Amino acid sequence: MLNNQRGQTLLTVMLVSLIFTVLGVTIVAGSLGGTKRTEIRIDDIELTAAAKKTLNEVIVQFRNKVTDQSQFKLTSVTNIASINTKLNTVKTDLLKMTATDGQANPLQITDLSKSSEYGIDIDKYLTRAYEFSYTAKEGSRKKTVTKRIFLSPTPSFLNYAAGTGPNGEMFLNGASEFIGNIYTNKLSASQEAQYVDASSKGTPKTASTRFPKLDGKAIIRTSINGKTNLTNYSLLSSYFEEGSKAVFQRDTEDYIPVNFKNTLAQVLNEVGSVTAFTEGDFETEDSITNAISALVKPCNTKLLEWLFPPLLSNVTSNNGICSNTLKVIDDQLGNLEDIHSINKNLSQNIIYTEFNKTALNKFKVLKNLQPLTIQKSFELADKKWMIVNGDLDILASTKIPIRLSGNIFVTGNLTIKGNQTDESGNSETIEDDDVLVDSTIYVLGKTSISNTNIKGIQGKQLVVMSNGDLSVSRINEFKDHDQIEPIDAFLYTDGAAELYGVGSIFKINGGIFAENKLTINAIRQNSVKRATILTDFQNSDVQKGQTSRFKVTHNPSVLIDQLDALPRVDKYQVIMDDTLINR
Numbered sequence: 001m002l003n004n005q006r007g008q009t010l011l012t013v014m015l016v017s018l019i020f021t022v023l024g025v026t027i028v029a030g031s032l033g034g035t036k037r038t039e040i041r042i043d044d045i046e047l048t049a050a051a052k053k054t055l056n057e058v059i060v061q062f063r064n065k066v067t068d069q070s071q072f073k074l075t076s077v078t079n080i081a082s083i084n085t086k087l088n089t090v091k092t093d094l095l096k097m098t099a100t101d102g103q104a105n106p107l108q109i110t111d112l113s114k115s116s117e118y119g120i121d122i123d124k125y126l127t128r129a130y131e132f133s134y135t136a137k138e139g140s141r142k143k144t145v146t147k148r149i150f151l152s153p154t155p156s157f158l159n160y161a162a163g164t165g166p167n168g169e170m171f172l173n174g175a176s177e178f179i180g181n182i183y184t185n186k187l188s189a190s191q192e193a194q195y196v197d198a199s200s201k202g203t204p205k206t207a208s209t210r211f212p213k214l215d216g217k218a219i220i221r222t223s224i225n226g227k228t229n230l231t232n233y234s235l236l237s238s239y240f241e242e243g244s245k246a247v248f249q250r251d252t253e254d255y256i257p258v259n260f261k262n263t264l265a266q267v268l269n270e271v272g273s274v275t276a277f278t279e280g281d282f283e284t285e286d287s288i289t290n291a292i293s294a295l296v297k298p299c300n301t302k303l304l305e306w307l308f309p310p311l312l313s314n315v316t317s318n319n320g321i322c323s324n325t326l327k328v329i330d331d332q333l334g335n336l337e338d339i340h341s342i343n344k345n346l347s348q349n350i351i352y353t354e355f356n357k358t359a360l361n362k363f364k365v366l367k368n369l370q371p372l373t374i375q376k377s378f379e380l381a382d383k384k385w386m387i388v389n390g391d392l393d394i395l396a397s398t399k400i401p402i403r404l405s406g407n408i409f410v411t412g413n414l415t416i417k418g419n420q421t422d423e424s425g426n427s428e429t430i431e432d433d434d435v436l437v438d439s440t441i442y443v444l445g446k447t448s449i450s451n452t453n454i455k456g457i458q459g460k461q462l463v464v465m466s467n468g469d470l471s472v473s474r475i476n477e478f479k480d481h482d483q484i485e486p487i488d489a490f491l492y493t494d495g496a497a498e499l500y501g502v503g504s505i506f507k508i509n510g511g512i513f514a515e516n517k518l519t520i521n522a523i524r525q526n527s528v529k530r531a532t533i534l535t536d537f538q539n540s541d542v543q544k545g546q547t548s549r550f551k552v553t554h555n556p557s558v559l560i561d562q563l564d565a566l567p568r569v570d571k572y573q574v575i576m577d578d579t580l581i582n583r
Contacts, residue, residue: 047143051136063574065090106135126153148577152559156256157513161554165515166255175210175524180554181217187224189239193521195502209523213241221251263567271349292389293365347381353389380406401434407565413445418452437462440565456488463490470497474504501550508552522550
């Protein structure tokens, strides 16, 4: 028995020793494997960083070349064929710079402008889309980084989800949210949002909430909350909501402003056949009326016939058609209802203005005292314009959406609004009036957008360029954020804009920009109960995990979608899309 027990003990000791030996070998092997994987991972990161660095250096050289106005001066009469030749030369020079004898070029530059994705006619337009990629190699490993680059002869504001001009101020009162970059001279961010309710009698009240949230760059010329040191990330990030992916950067680029009057001069030169408008034609109301008079001058003979018809004669069905490319509409001509029959098949520019009979066979062009009202779908042919000498009202209703397509120039004020009742005639509790848009509108006066949904046609959007102040409001939609229709629009004003996302909800796919001053008020709360007085605001700790009631997602596709009508400038801006790493 004793011998048997000693043998069993020996076997037990040997088995335990074997188990520990195997475990030790496994641990050592795992450790060696982990070390090897760590080394490979570090090598991959370093290889990717090297590829990014080289690609960024190439793009900087590309930017410097195409923004050199001694080579790429853009004007209204730019020779596009010459620009194409110069762009090809820049591309060739960059490829030569990175070429290696006997090996594939690590740099690739692909012109995507004419692709099905963008469809840019490079013989007619200056906008371009490129894909830059660079491949770094080390032994058998390689990493490729890719960036899409857009060249656009448009102002800087289209680069941003929100912002002001280089001398403007931006006030983010409360928990607004931005996906994309913001730009301003001075930024003020706070945890207090202002709002107006039924008891405030027009005087704003204050609600405690969260800081704004930013997923993008804050490009600042001077300061954030008075702090001029933009390298102190810890301090600056404390002015933004937790989870923000904010990068703080001092503005070192040339800001390309909107030349409003020059753009309008170019627009009217495209519409007119014998005109040569300049910026000075838009200085005063009288000069603007003179510009409209010059625009309709080729129609004078026919206008005299229509305004002073022979006694007992009937107005012809062609009343207002001056030529194959121009049609005039006014109640004096008896053709005001023609505005409701405009469609894409009528390849004409439209002018809406008032005529005053001053004497026998004499008339003057005047600004309309009554707004032009559009309550049905209105779709201009491609590259055609409607000139409204006066105010324009676009009124949506619950039952039938308005389709608005085409380019419009308004010398007065613009109003886009829906009604405030539902199909049953009761007060609306949610926006149900739709305007379907693929349009750019220039406004010399003020712009007001209220009580309506703005939806893009086939992924397009509304672009509003307002010389006067901008007001955007929605009915108090006390609903969950996911139930709210976004506004597909890029909204710009040469003046100031103030918006509220407290009781109401705003989701903007595009951007919002005010040259002088932009103020946005918002809270972070999924829903607010409807009440006569807005008091149902949760405390800031509860709001932490909820959704902002004012959110802007930058949409750069406007650079492609509205090629015909975007503001014109004299130099290229270079817009970079996100970096893609091909693994």
